[in-house]
Amino acid sequence: MLIKHGLNCGFGAKKNCIFMLASSAVLRRQQLVIRCLGVGGYSDHNTNTNQKIMQGIRFMSGASLEADAENVVRAITPTLDPNRHKGQAGKIAVIGGCREYTGAPYFAAISALKIGADLSHVFCTKDAASVIKSYSPELIVHPILEESYSVRDEDKSFISEMVLGEVDKWMERFDCLVVGPGLGRDPFLLDCVSKIIKHVRQFNVPIVIDGDGLFLITNCLDLVSGYPLAVLTPNINEYKRLVQKVLSCEVNDEDAHEQLLSLAKRIGGVTILRKGKSDLISDGETVESVSIYGSPRRCGGQGDILSGSVAVFLSWARHVITSENLSISSKNPTMLGCIAGSTLMRKAASFAFENKKRSTLTTDIIECLGRSLQDICPVP
Amino acid sequence: MLIKHGLNCGFGAKKNCIFMLASSAVLRRQQLVIRCLGVGGYSDHNTNTNQKIMQGIRFMSGASLEADAENVVRAITPTLDPNRHKGQAGKIAVIGGCREYTGAPYFAAISALKIGADLSHVFCTKDAASVIKSYSPELIVHPILEESYSVRDEDKSFISEMVLGEVDKWMERFDCLVVGPGLGRDPFLLDCVSKIIKHVRQFNVPIVIDGDGLFLITNCLDLVSGYPLAVLTPNINEYKRLVQKVLSCEVNDEDAHEQLLSLAKRIGGVTILRKGKSDLISDGETVESVSIYGSPRRCGGQGDILSGSVAVFLSWARHVITSENLSISSKNPTMLGCIAGSTLMRKAASFAFENKKRSTLTTDIIECLGRSLQDICPVP
Numbered sequence: 001m002l003i004k005h006g007l008n009c010g011f012g013a014k015k016n017c018i019f020m021l022a023s024s025a026v027l028r029r030q031q032l033v034i035r036c037l038g039v040g041g042y043s044d045h046n047t048n049t050n051q052k053i054m055q056g057i058r059f060m061s062g063a064s065l066e067a068d069a070e071n072v073v074r075a076i077t078p079t080l081d082p083n084r085h086k087g088q089a090g091k092i093a094v095i096g097g098c099r100e101y102t103g104a105p106y107f108a109a110i111s112a113l114k115i116g117a118d119l120s121h122v123f124c125t126k127d128a129a130s131v132i133k134s135y136s137p138e139l140i141v142h143p144i145l146e147e148s149y150s151v152r153d154e155d156k157s158f159i160s161e162m163v164l165g166e167v168d169k170w171m172e173r174f175d176c177l178v179v180g181p182g183l184g185r186d187p188f189l190l191d192c193v194s195k196i197i198k199h200v201r202q203f204n205v206p207i208v209i210d211g212d213g214l215f216l217i218t219n220c221l222d223l224v225s226g227y228p229l230a231v232l233t234p235n236i237n238e239y240k241r242l243v244q245k246v247l248s249c250e251v252n253d254e255d256a257h258e259q260l261l262s263l264a265k266r267i268g269g270v271t272i273l274r275k276g277k278s279d280l281i282s283d284g285e286t287v288e289s290v291s292i293y294g295s296p297r298r299c300g301g302q303g304d305i306l307s308g309s310v311a312v313f314l315s316w317a318r319h320v321i322t323s324e325n326l327s328i329s330s331k332n333p334t335m336l337g338c339i340a341g342s343t344l345m346r347k348a349a350s351f352a353f354e355n356k357k358r359s360t361l362t363t364d365i366i367e368c369l370g371r372s373l374q375d376i377c378p379v380p
Numbered sequence: 381m382l383i384k385h386g387l388n389c390g391f392g393a394k395k396n397c398i399f400m401l402a403s404s405a406v407l408r409r410q411q412l413v414i415r416c417l418g419v420g421g422y423s424d425h426n427t428n429t430n431q432k433i434m435q436g437i438r439f440m441s442g443a444s445l446e447a448d449a450e451n452v453v454r455a456i457t458p459t460l461d462p463n464r465h466k467g468q469a470g471k472i473a474v475i476g477g478c479r480e481y482t483g484a485p486y487f488a489a490i491s492a493l494k495i496g497a498d499l500s501h502v503f504c505t506k507d508a509a510s511v512i513k514s515y516s517p518e519l520i521v522h523p524i525l526e527e528s529y530s531v532r533d534e535d536k537s538f539i540s541e542m543v544l545g546e547v548d549k550w551m552e553r554f555d556c557l558v559v560g561p562g563l564g565r566d567p568f569l570l571d572c573v574s575k576i577i578k579h580v581r582q583f584n585v586p587i588v589i590d591g592d593g594l595f596l597i598t599n600c601l602d603l604v605s606g607y608p609l610a611v612l613t614p615n616i617n618e619y620k621r622l623v624q625k626v627l628s629c630e631v632n633d634e635d636a637h638e639q640l641l642s643l644a645k646r647i648g649g650v651t652i653l654r655k656g657k658s659d660l661i662s663d664g665e666t667v668e669s670v671s672i673y674g675s676p677r678r679c680g681g682q683g684d685i686l687s688g689s690v691a692v693f694l695s696w697a698r699h700v701i702t703s704e705n706l707s708i709s710s711k712n713p714t715m716l717g718c719i720a721g722s723t724l725m726r727k728a729a730s731f732a733f734e735n736k737k738r739s740t741l742t743t744d745i746i747e748c749l750g751r752s753l754q755d756i757c758p759v760p
Contacts, residue, residue: 103517127523131513236465277462296460298469300499301518357759358460358496359750361518 067281067288069343070376076317076336077116077377090117090315092308093170094178095193096211097124098147101182102131104211104304107362108181109139111308114369115344117315120308121174123167125189126150128182142166145193147186156188163192168199175315176206180213181304190216197223204229206314206334210307214238218245226268228283231314231334233273233307242272256280257287271334273310275303279342283332290339293346295353301362302349305369310341347372447661447668449723450756456697456716457496457757470497470695472688473550474558475573476591477504478527481562482511484591484684487742488561489519491688494749495724497695500688501554503547505569506530508562522546525573527566536568543572548579555695556586560593561684570596577603584609586694586714590687594618598625606648608663611694611714613653613687622652636660637667651714653690655683659722663712670719673726675733681742682729689749690721727752 078089092112097105105128109120121140122132129143144166151159171177177200179193193216200207206229209217214234217223218241224230234242243251243259246266252259257280264272265284274280278291314337321333348368352360458469472492477485485508489500501520502512509523524546531539551557557580559573573596580587586609589597594614597603598621604610614622623631623639626646632639637660644652645664654660658671694717701713728748732740 100522101520102513103519106517127510131510134514135517276465294462296462296464297496298464298466298498299493299518300466300520302466356750357754358457359494359753361493363516363518 065286065288067290067339067343069290069292069339072336073313073340073343073373073376076313076320076340077373078316078319080379087118090175090312091119091121091173092117092176092178092311092315093121093123093174094181094308095123095145095196096179096181096183096213097122097128097132097141098145098182098184098186098189099125099127099149100184102128102135103301103362104182106132106135106139107301107304107366108178108210108308108311110136111305111366111369112178112312113138114366115309115312115373117175117312121170123170124182142170145189147184148188149186151188160188160192160195164195164199167196171196171200171205172203174205175318176208176311178208178210178307178311180209180211180216181307183212183216185212185215194220194223201227201229206231206311206318206337208233208307208311208314210303211238214242218242221246221267224267224270228269228271228332229334230270231273231310231338232267232270233275233303233310233338235275235303239274257282257289261285261287271332271338273306273338273342275306279338279346281335281338281342283335285332286335288335288339290342290346292343293350295346295349295360295365297349297353297358297360299361302345302365305348305362305365306341306345309345309369310337313337313340313344316340344369344372344376347376445666445668447670447719447723449670449672449719452716453693453720453723453753453756456693456700456720457753458696458699460759467498470555470692471499471501471553472497472556472558472691472695473501473503473554474561474688475503475525475576476559476561476563476593477502477508477512477521478525478562478564478566478569479505479507479529480564482508482515483681483742484562486512486515486519487681487684487746488558488590488688488691490516491685491746491749492558492692493518494746495689495692495753497555497692501550503550504562522550525569527564528568529566531568540568540572540575544575544579547576551576551580551585552583554585555698556588556691558588558590558687558691560589560591560596561687563592563596565592565595574600574603581607581609586611586691586698586717588613588687588691588694590683594622598622601626601647604647604650608649608651608712609714610650611653611690611718612647612650613655613683613690613718615655615683619654637662637669641665641667651712651718653686653718653722655686659718659726661715661718661722663715665712666715668715668719670722670726672723673730675726675729675740675745677729677733677738677740679741682725682745685728685742685745685749686721686725689725690717693717693720693724696720724749724752724756727756 094105094109105122105124109122112120121142123142123144124132125145125147126143129141133141144163146159208231210233214232240251243263246263260272260274260280260282261284264270264282269284271283278289281288314334317333317336348365351368351372352364356364474485474489485502485504489502492500503522503524504512505525505527506523509521513521524543526539588611590613594612620631623643626643640652640654640660640662641664644650644662649664651663658669661668694713697713697716728745731748731752732744736744
């Protein structure tokens with residue numbers, strides 16, 4: 001694991017370092033997580049354990065930390081148990097796919113399956129559905145959304161109700177929703193999706209919001225504000241628009257962690273994964289960073305893999321916390337989902353780049369998801 | 381690198397050769413480019429450097445030179461920098477794809493991605509869109525063009541405006557446009573595309589014109605005349621029609637370089653890449669030739685790879701020239717794009733042929749683009 005910035009608390013400086021860390025509530029939570037993740041007790045008597053903990057802690061500018069990324073992946077990935085049945089490893093749905101975009105929802109949905117979800121659905125427009133179905137027989141694709149061009153004004157209210165009715169039949173069954181990959185910006189479609197988000201919140205289903213979903217919620221923050229199960233995954237431009245809208249200022253890279261923390265807090269404790277050279281993640285209480293692995297290739301579609309990946313890990317984290325009653329419950333599952341999703345995506349990208357170099361495409365990265373998870377969290 | 385024709389100025393004949401070269405403005409530019417490309421200073425004190433330069437210069441019939449092809453590829457290919465974000469390595473759009481043709485625009489667009497562009501769009505008819513989408517989820521396909529059969533006469537003006545409006549939303553964002561692969565010859569569609577070309581010129585977006593796009597511009601030269609960011613990539617028949625139309629004579633292979641030079645000059649300094657056993661390239665001021673590599677297989681679709689390839693390298697060359705302020709700026713980016721595109725395409729074709737022999741298809745060549753670029757310009 002690379003130490004990217006700042007001060008690494010080596011074992012020699014352990015006691016001072018512990019004092020420094022202990023003064024921060026953020027870091028106390030971090031230490032708790034590291035203990036919970038099974039790295040070991042926090043005792044002076046166990047040198048190896050302390051070294052492990054120290055390796056896992058990187059004190060970055062201000063109050064943020066490089067996440068103990070691989071340990072998070074291991075802690076929340078469920079064991080494969082032959083007694084389990086279909087659906088128990090996760091049912092993910094992607095809301096996206098319109099006349100113009102079909103690749104993005106496919107990438108998000110197929111990534112969820114490749115990581116280990118049992119079922120992956122896509123809710124898209126009729127135009128997009130047959131194309132997305134043709135990419136893979138593995139996906140369940142619902143052609144139910146409509147764009148303005150296919151709906152007369154006088155039918156809009158009725159169609160909107162019908163779409164919502166169709167979606168409602170399914171929503172409660174999903175462990176996580178991804179809203180936005182290839183959604184487009186048609187006003188009627190976005191209006192329907194706004195209503196879907198409002199309904200889904202009532203079922204307490206986590207929502208990962210990416211791409212055009214971020215365009216939607218940036219213009220209507222109430223859709224996610226105060227919903228702790230919402231995750232936003234902005235890229236550089238989407239983040240800029242969010243910061244301008246919410247904090248009424250420009251992006252400040254000098255104080256990136258604090259600004260992200262403020263942003264997440266101001267949207268009522270949603271979790272934000274700011275994509276970049278290092279991925280920064282905050283839920284308004286703590287900031288973590290994932291810098292390991294990665295690829296210098298910036299082909300379109302990688303964000304879609306990430307959104308599908310976060311969705312699966314988020315639902316797994318939630319399951320671990322609620323069903324197994326681990327002390328990990330003190331940690332926010334959306335934070336854990338983001339850390340794990342980012343880690344796996346970056347590792348898969350680095351594997352793909354190793355092989356394909358400049359020619360690396362999103363499908364190449366998807367093909368490396370399984371190998372990456374096996375590498376971090378091997379199934380015998 | 382093979383020396384195909386003419387006199388190679390060996391080191392022994394260096395001084396005379398330099399005098400001869402210096403008398404030509406064309407060749408002075410060539411020398412400058414070679415210096416700029418980092419081959420080294422042009423000094424008598426440095427024997428190795430001079431040998432390198434001499435190796436790079438082949439004095440062909442009249443005033444044309446075999447391009448120092450691999451060095452051009454290396455000089456304009458951007459380094460992969462983890463600080464960059466999506467889009468910065470190039471956003472390419474292909475205008476083509478109709479009821480009959482879907483493979484050609486796909487080949488052009490996917491080649492752009494495989495070479496290293498970040499985003500690749502296709503603007504085509506509705507009939508073609510779902511098929512092109514289904515070839516690959518990596519492409520963004522806009523089903524916005526219309527053919528005569530689907531438009532009533534009284535709606536044509538309105539539809540034409542709508543198409544133009546849709547395209548205009550996007551055009552400014554692209555680093556290069558490829559017009560023609562699989563465009564077809566429907567009069568209404570070609571009329572829309574003419575209008576698109578006129579708009580795009582206002583944004584100073586480079587345009588590579590191939591296939592049916594050449595049919596269009598041969599009949600309406602004003603569309604590209606005097607636009608230095610236009611590249612025409614004719615095959616033997618398309619070149620013949622251009623020569624007949626513009627120079628009112630037949631193709632003269634004895635004086636191929638001079639004729640190409642005249643042709644490019646007469647169309648107001650557009651760049652023409654004449655495909656053949658050797659690819660000849662001219663912007664009306666200089667002629668260069670790319671003869672290295674290649675394959676004897678002539679399967680349909682290779683021209684589409686070339687057009688996508690030229691588009692990426694052209695946008696990279698433009699970026700290098702404008703942003704890095706290299707003295708390479710004295711070189712025309714369209715010439716550099718053609719040299720690099722031709723080189724990579726020929727190398728990929730030779731790799732594919734090595735493996736598949738008579739059975740080599742366009743998709744096999746596309747699969748070799750990454751390896752070819754890695755071979756010329758390795759990423760560690």
